[in-house]
Amino acid sequence: MKKVKVFITLKESVLDPQGQAVMQSLHNMDYKNVQDVRIGKYIELQMDDSADVAEQVDTICDKLLANTVIENYRYEVEEEVHS
Template sequence: MKKVKVFITLKESVLDPQGQAVKESLHNMDYKNVNDVRIGKYIELEIEDSANLHQQIEELCDKMLANTVIENYRYEVLEEVQS
């Protein structure tokens, strides 16, 4: 069994209203040195190890986890997970 960490972020060309709201709140709290905030998603999966593991992860991300029209994703596969 492998643990997979999936990081999903909006593409640079996509407006991030959540990020803008957080940035404005930080500025209101006198953290004026924060220039930009982008909000994303983090997902952890435990998945059976297989020869085509990376292909399966990419299919999961493309079909379900990320909206690839407006989001990018990357993932990390960690060592075996103890059950």
């Protein structure tokens, strides 16, 4: 079993109004030292072992999880330890 951690972030050039709202809230809470907030997605997949997990995850991200016009993604594949 593989555990795949996928991180989806907005591209640098894309505005993040949700992040701006969070930053404004933090400033209102007196965390003035927060300079920027960007909000993305973190997705964990549990996948059966197969030779081409990385290739599959690439396709899954491109087709379903990320909007590659405005988002970047990266992922880490970990061996799941059975207890």
